[in-house]
Amino acid sequence: MASFEVDRKFLGKLAKQVEPNNALLASMLFKILGLSINLAEQTTTARKQRRLDTSRTAQSIELYFHILWLSREGLIMLEQYVLPMVGDHGELKVLAFKLRASFYHVFVLFHNNPSISTVGINAPIPGIPQVPRLEKGKGVDRSDTFTEMGRPSVQPMHPTEGGPVGPPPGFGPRLPEPAGAFLLPSVDYRPTAHEYFKQAVTLADSLLWGSHSLRLSVKTEYAAFLYECLHDQEGSRKLAADTITEVYEASEGMDDDMFQDACDLVNVLGKMVKRGLEPKTPPNPDPPITSGVGAVPAAGMENFI
Template sequence: MASFEVDRKFLGNLAKQVEPNNALLASMLFKILGLHINLTEQTAKARKQRKLDTLRTSDSLELYFHIVWLAREGLIMLEQYVLPMVGDHGELKVLAFKLRASFYHIFVLFHNNPPISAIGVNTSMPYIPPIPRLDKGKGVDRHDTVSESGRSSVQPTHPTEGGPVGPPPGFGPKLPEPAGAFLLPSVDYRPTAHEYFKQALALADNLLWGSHSLRLSVKTEYAAFLYECLHDEAGSRKLAKDTIAEVYDASEGMDDDMFQDACDLVTVLGKMTKRGLKPENPPRSSGPNTGPSTTSRAGPPTIPVPAPIPGPGMGNFI
């Protein structure tokens, strides 16, 4: 994903910048960079599989464990060593808040309960192995009858009498925990992830200019989160559309590398503006020599999203 590449660039550049004055912070940023590269590769592999079937193949289970573990360790390093030391550094602060939201985004995709994504693992339905039969096929002969004369006086004569007594509440057999619960609690991470995305977005709007590639990275992943995790298709398209308009309206200059990153992210955002919309049906013709028919059997046509109008000097931005 283009936003992940931007995040890695800023991780490396900012680590070099702070290294002379804060070696510990630089070391943690470099560690998060290496973890982020590994995590991106594993999530891309999982997306290609489309579904992690942990009940049939051990490879899927190991991949799922690896993704959850990497995201958990990255979040621990970020919250314990990076966030307390970001200070007033604008880009580093935005990046740290964005990475925290990204790690929770991973939890929602792969470890949420209830599951919301097809690529994740169903944590609400733990796998319960079958209990082996101990009678080897020889069931209890239920056709034996006991004569009334041979029935003891202490034996129950009514179907509801007697029987085994169940354990009191709280002392019953423990249900098996879902896969991955030993790494991370199986809960609903969507509210927390959404709140962290909104915090990162507010920081990016206040500290970075409109066409800053890190700011675009925050909004690109937030738009993906809205679409994939909250299923807010209209909100995702609106955010992508508004972000493109802000880029065209921005007048700040940028170097060649940031300009290329901004172009890539704007391309991704352009695709997001059409994500979830039904394609328009081509007009039907009544015959080879007649024009297009004025009637259509399809539903009401969708309104195409208007393309943003470029500002002065931004005509060849994309």
């Protein structure tokens, strides 16, 4: 998912750059750009709802399925057509690695098992039929007990025959899968997402300068992932603060557009530095003089707010 406007700018710019020499790669980048714009709108809608409301099943489940499908298809295009062709193109390689981590970030937020976020739907939804799982060589697991007509013998039932059969030792009842399991496996995506973010950060540090807006985009989303998905608040704040320091220490020049993008991302990082901290409340000022009608304020306090 192109999480920021800067990612979408680079997707379009790099697609145009490679188009004369690699039309297929350019086509895939343009497709991922369109998919990312759609996905960003869907995830924004889901975040505004705070939680996909299962009482509004039709709307919520459609949004949930759409987010998972877009993320899955974007990841497939990225891994099959973009990553194998990035070559030595530094910005494109960093962007591709960042997008791979971003798609897994979406999986963690909306479809992780166990659930770590409040924005996804990770439990079976009432009214949505669950498709029975096929086991290799065993067919559909049926839990229906034999009826009298279905017994293999007409002989009287033996005292040890019939009745519920418990699972073998160590095998408990299978829990129903989330509604989106037919789109994506219901697993813990955090380790994979974290590894891909670390790879993207390492690549950005080695190929891009400190104030490069794409490098800032990688670290900004990584800081968000640490906070939201790994609940590493201190690590997220430290990463954001260190990134801001690197920006101020960078001496490379940039054009006006990249400078504006860098300023916007530094502003986001500045908010992340303070995220989760207790606000410092200033001491209460002395109460104003209110005795008497038309009391005169102290000198110099006429415009006090």
